[in-house]
Amino acid sequence: MWNHLASTDFVAILSYALPLVSYLVTIQRRQHDRSTRLFFLYLFLSAGFNTVNFFTGVYYINNLLIYTLQFTVEYYLLSWMFMHLLKKAIYQKLIRWMMLGYVALLALNIRRILSTNTFDSYDAAFVGFVIIIYCILFFHLQLSNLQVTFIYRTPWFWFITALLFFYSGCFLIFLSTDYIMYFNNSFSIGLWDLRNLLDIVKNIVITIGIFYLPGKYSWKTY
Amino acid sequence: MEDVLILGIGGMLLFAIGIIVFVLFHQRRVIRYQLNLQELREEQQKQLLQAAIESEEKERKRIAGDLHDEIGGSLSTVRLYLLQASKKNSPEEIALTASNANKLLDDIIQKIRQLSHQLSPETLLDFGLQEALANLCRKISASGALAMSCHNDVPIPRFQPARELATYRIVQELTNNILKHAEASEISLKLSPLSQKIQIILEDNGKGFGQKEFEEMKHSPSGLGLKNIQSRIHILNASIIFTKKKSGKGTVIVIEVPIEPDNNGRS
Numbered sequence: 001m002w003n004h005l006a007s008t009d010f011v012a013i014l015s016y017a018l019p020l021v022s023y024l025v026t027i028q029r030r031q032h033d034r035s036t037r038l039f040f041l042y043l044f045l046s047a048g049f050n051t052v053n054f055f056t057g058v059y060y061i062n063n064l065l066i067y068t069l070q071f072t073v074e075y076y077l078l079s080w081m082f083m084h085l086l087k088k089a090i091y092q093k094l095i096r097w098m099m100l101g102y103v104a105l106l107a108l109n110i111r112r113i114l115s116t117n118t119f120d121s122y123d124a125a126f127v128g129f130v131i132i133i134y135c136i137l138f139f140h141l142q143l144s145n146l147q148v149t150f151i152y153r154t155p156w157f158w159f160i161t162a163l164l165f166f167y168s169g170c171f172l173i174f175l176s177t178d179y180i181m182y183f184n185n186s187f188s189i190g191l192w193d194l195r196n197l198l199d200i201v202k203n204i205v206i207t208i209g210i211f212y213l214p215g216k217y218s219w220k221t222y
Numbered sequence: 223m224e225d226v227l228i229l230g231i232g233g234m235l236l237f238a239i240g241i242i243v244f245v246l247f248h249q250r251r252v253i254r255y256q257l258n259l260q261e262l263r264e265e266q267q268k269q270l271l272q273a274a275i276e277s278e279e280k281e282r283k284r285i286a287g288d289l290h291d292e293i294g295g296s297l298s299t300v301r302l303y304l305l306q307a308s309k310k311n312s313p314e315e316i317a318l319t320a321s322n323a324n325k326l327l328d329d330i331i332q333k334i335r336q337l338s339h340q341l342s343p344e345t346l347l348d349f350g351l352q353e354a355l356a357n358l359c360r361k362i363s364a365s366g367a368l369a370m371s372c373h374n375d376v377p378i379p380r381f382q383p384a385r386e387l388a389t390y391r392i393v394q395e396l397t398n399n400i401l402k403h404a405e406a407s408e409i410s411l412k413l414s415p416l417s418q419k420i421q422i423i424l425e426d427n428g429k430g431f432g433q434k435e436f437e438e439m440k441h442s443p444s445g446l447g448l449k450n451i452q453s454r455i456h457i458l459n460a461s462i463i464f465t466k467k468k469s470g471k472g473t474v475i476v477i478e479v480p481i482e483p484d485n486n487g488r489s
Contacts, residue, residue, distance in 0.1 A: 135241075136241060142245070143249060146256070149253055151245065151249045152246065157245075164242065165235070165238045168235055168238035169231060169234060171234055172231050172234060180224075183223075184223075191227070191231075
């Protein structure tokens with residue numbers, strides 16, 4: 001039951017404890033706007049989905065549909081979060097269209113999604129691609145309207161860096177999983193290990209960002 | 223296939239790292255640029271402040287000179303007349319000396335009135351910018367130095383006295399500059415109301431002075447008057463544009479001052 005992939009999956013799931021515990025420990029002392037709350041909800045749900053996928057994987061239960069559900073939930077949560085971060089009207093319009101576009105893609109891909117033998121590579125790759133675009137737009141907006149002297153002292157720099165790094169690395173993995181899974185399973189496992197490694201890096205980077213979240217009473221100066 | 227995929231993933235990761243590094247470096251560059259810009263602005267503010275102080279000092283010296291040379295001198299003469307009158311015995315001689323002293327005192331009163339008017343034009347306070355500028359036109363024309371025509375038939379609303387005074391000073395400084403440097407024989411002044419602001423167009427037929435020259439003079443150590451104009455324009459949140467006439471003979475200066483209602487309800 002317990003194989004090599006399961007152990008890297010397990011470590012990746014454990015890595016979620018880093019940002020989530022840090023967040024929960026400091027929750028009373030930090031300011032939380034809606035985008036921060038959405039981001040941590042995304043993180044909680046990601047951890048949950050990965051745990052479910054881990055156990056279903058260990059017990060050889062087909063979990064391909066759960067993956068599609070995970071991508072959908074994560075995508076909509078992140079889109080909602082970016083709606084709060086990218087305040088420009090044109091970006092908001094783009095996000096709305098991309099949300100509709102994902103629904104259209106799901107509808108077109110429904111036979112593939114419902115099939116228990118195929119991994120939904122297209123939807124996953126679409127999610128990765130769109131999140132990469134949002135991350136670039138976020139940085140573009142930050143650079144065109146600088147409000148802080150040191151961007152790396154803001155939590156969102158770290159959160160978005162983590163997302164950009166994770167989804168950039170995973171984009172081709174998601175896109176090729178369905179194909180590779182059937183033609184070279186051992187390589188596919190290797191790629192999934194890489195995905196787990198990127199997940200761990202993502203969680204470490206997010207944890208760094210948590211320590212830059214503004215304190216509840218940070219407006220007070222003594 | 224596997225190799226291509228590994229290369230692709232590596233490329234994507236490098237792309238992500240590249241973006242993050244670019245963001246960090248670009249942000250530092252932008253911050254440095256903003257700091258430089260801020261320093262330049264502070265330097266310009268310092269220059270404007272210096273110009274204002276110098277101008278104030280110059281004005282004080284001029285008033286002190288006027289008081290000492292003209293009024294002080296005249297008062298000394300009056301004192302001398304009175305001293306002479308006290309030594310005279312015949313009533314005719316006393317009356318003549320008193321009459322001389324009286325004439326001199328009239329002159330002194332006139333000079334003090336002029337000085338007071340220069341410091342703060344009464345017309346401006348009582349009748350507003352429109353009438354004060356018409357008065358300025360009449361005075362310059364009457365001096366015979368050049369012909370100045372005023373076209374301000376459309377009534378303009380009154381606004382805060384301090385802003386009216388600053389606008390008046392700008393026009394005064396500009397006409398002074400035309401008199402001193404432009405070698406013009408005619409000046410035309412047009413005052414018209416626009417929505418939420420007033421527009422003043424000052425035209426001359428002198429040697430021409432464009433926006434480029436204004437910007438250069440503004441930043442040069444000399445050009446105190448222009449620095450004062452710039453300082454007042456900045457305070458009024460107004461705009462000033464200098465254009466050389468296409469014929470090459472003369473300048474058109476357009477000033478636009480936003481109107482802000484004063485506390486007495488004047489718009």
